[in-house]
Amino acid sequence: MRNKRQSAEKLMQRIFFSIAGASIAILFLIMVFLFMEGLPIFGVVSVGDFLFGHYWYPTSDPPDFGIFPLIIASVSVTALSSVFAIPLGVMTAIYLAELASKRVAEIVKPTVELLAALPSVVIGFFGMVVVAPFLQDVFDIPTGLNLFNSALMLAFMSIPTICSLSEDAIYSVSPGLKEGSLALGATRWETILRVILPASISGISTAVILGMSRAIGETMVVLMVAGGAGMIPESIFSPVRPLPASIAAEMAEAPFRGDHYYALFAIGIVLFVFTLLFNLVADFIAHKYRQVGEASL
Amino acid sequence: MSPKPKMTSSNLDFYYGDFQALQDVNLEFHERQVTALIGPSGCGKSTYIRCLNRMNDLIPISRVEGRILLDDEDIYEPSLDVVMLRRRVGMVFQKPNPFPKSIFENTAYGLRVNGVKDKGFIQNRVEESLKRAALWDEVKDRLDDTALGLSGGQQQRLCIARALAVEPEVLLMDEPASALDPIATQKIEELIHELKELYTIIIVTHSMQQAARVSDMTAFFYMGKLIEFGDTDTMFTRPKLKQTEDYITGRFG
Numbered sequence A: 001m002r003n004k005r006q007s008a009e010k011l012m013q014r015i016f017f018s019i020a021g022a023s024i025a026i027l028f029l030i031m032v033f034l035f036m037e038g039l040p041i042f043g044v045v046s047v048g049d050f051l052f053g054h055y056w057y058p059t060s061d062p063p064d065f066g067i068f069p070l071i072i073a074s075v076s077v078t079a080l081s082s083v084f085a086i087p088l089g090v091m092t093a094i095y096l097a098e099l100a101s102k103r104v105a106e107i108v109k110p111t112v113e114l115l116a117a118l119p120s121v122v123i124g125f126f127g128m129v130v131v132a133p134f135l136q137d138v139f140d141i142p143t144g145l146n147l148f149n150s151a152l153m154l155a156f157m158s159i160p161t162i163c164s165l166s167e168d169a170i171y172s173v174s175p176g177l178k179e180g181s182l183a184l185g186a187t188r189w190e191t192i193l194r195v196i197l198p199a200s201i202s203g204i205s206t207a208v209i210l211g212m213s214r215a216i217g218e219t220m221v222v223l224m225v226a227g228g229a230g231m232i233p234e235s236i237f238s239p240v241r242p243l244p245a246s247i248a249a250e251m252a253e254a255p256f257r258g259d260h261y262y263a264l265f266a267i268g269i270v271l272f273v274f275t276l277l278f279n280l281v282a283d284f285i286a287h288k289y290r291q292v293g294e295a296s297l
Numbered sequence B: 001m002s003p004k005p006k007m008t009s010s011n012l013d014f015y016y017g018d019f020q021a022l023q024d025v026n027l028e029f030h031e032r033q034v035t036a037l038i039g040p041s042g043c044g045k046s047t048y049i050r051c052l053n054r055m056n057d058l059i060p061i062s063r064v065e066g067r068i069l070l071d072d073e074d075i076y077e078p079s080l081d082v083v084m085l086r087r088r089v090g091m092v093f094q095k096p097n098p099f100p101k102s103i104f105e106n107t108a109y110g111l112r113v114n115g116v117k118d119k120g121f122i123q124n125r126v127e128e129s130l131k132r133a134a135l136w137d138e139v140k141d142r143l144d145d146t147a148l149g150l151s152g153g154q155q156q157r158l159c160i161a162r163a164l165a166v167e168p169e170v171l172l173m174d175e176p177a178s179a180l181d182p183i184a185t186q187k188i189e190e191l192i193h194e195l196k197e198l199y200t201i202i203i204v205t206h207s208m209q210q211a212a213r214v215s216d217m218t219a220f221f222y223m224g225k226l227i228e229f230g231d232t233d234t235m236f237t238r239p240k241l242k243q244t245e246d247y248i249t250g251r252f253g
């Protein structure tokens, strides 16, 4: 009897172990593939020239494989989009968790979350046909498909992530803390600023970083609205070509296992490193500010 | 007994949704007196004490009927400034709830939100409050450490210090000694004796001995009703009702 139970338990453990192992193995295989297909480019250009070269002309003769303009494009689009998305997302979260009446929150919260359900191609389409002409008119610029437009669209995409995760973090602050603050004669605002936000800062930071990592990896939207110029932007209204957009736009035309093909995979590696960094930072913050002690529940 | 009570509740009813947690509670609290609220778990002591600084406002389904006066002012009057009320009526909660801040900042919190800027003043008041709450010796070398690293009993004393730092007129204490060892408990009881010269104190306690030691008046609650209220000495030696006597002597079913 006892033996049977033990072996059944061992079997279950093995099954779960192999399932967990399988997803890790797949991830590992994808990484191996990514590096195998990307690293050969460094036989053609040095890492330094690849990362910091100012010209991306992969199809001219001789080709230029400098992705600096693409990196700048991705970084600036992501940075500008977080300028829109962080205040809006976090403030909406505060409003939902602390200020809104139950009825309002019940309507607003699902609506914000629905924004996350919008396919990115729809957001890109909206950016192309509605926002771009509008920007062109209002700011009198040659094209509405630019850094600003894509930052705006990416903000739309990261707000639900930022808002929803921040709201959970704020909501899970123990009501005892809030009461403790109010009982000392703090106003609602003082309580939010001095107690609730500091107590949920790790969750909010994680939310922000995950939102941003979603923005930096997003492909369809930037492909549609960023304008596609592989140059270092001069203003927020310059057309740009972020990293994922380059891969998506050029992969089909790049000859299999040619230099261009390798270069695109190397861009994939750079992108992977970016998102990995974001996630590591998010983890680090979550651990650093994690509260200790029973009163922190 | 001084003629005019500091706080009065008259015909107080309290509901959590459909559930009536308090029924027609009439009580008076006088300056320079300690009133103990006793009664079995779930009888409404916390609910009652939380009505006195309108802490129950935070519970959306709750409803209050009747009146509570603080110096002749109805605290449930719509025009009343709740923030001001809570500055005057301080509270120590049943569960310790220190902020995720340093020990110093926890104690200084009430002063800061009350707009006190003077550093020296804050420093002095923090030290004085921690001393009064019998915590100073244990934390004086680590005031900048997080309060969440303190033990449960230390956290509770920190919460007492935090409430004292703003010098409220009325101090509500919901089982302040439940997480304390006998020595800290004794210190808190001494503190209550000392504070009563200045404040009106209302304390919830499960310990009959504690009620007998610290309070001048005792109120016995049972199932949301005030059963008996009177002089602590009389209540503990010659209670009017059998129910009170049974509870005090521990024969309660």
Ligand SMILES: Nc1ncnc2c1ncn2[C@@H]1O[C@H](COP(=O)(O)OP(=O)(O)OP(=O)(O)O)[C@@H](O)[C@H]1O
Pocket: B016, B019, B021, B039, B040, B041, B042, B043, B044, B045, B046, B047, B048, B059, B094
């Ligand atoms: N937030 C709430 N929502 C609904 N019912 C509540 C709530 N808080 C308390 N109650 C109910 O109100 C009654 C009184 O609770 P209260 O916390 O005032 O009791 P207490 O006398 O303080 O008990 P204890 O000695 O265990 O602290 C209980 O029946 C409890 O279940």
Ligand SMILES: [Mg+2]
Pocket: B045, B046, B047, B094, B174
């Ligand atoms: Mg209680």
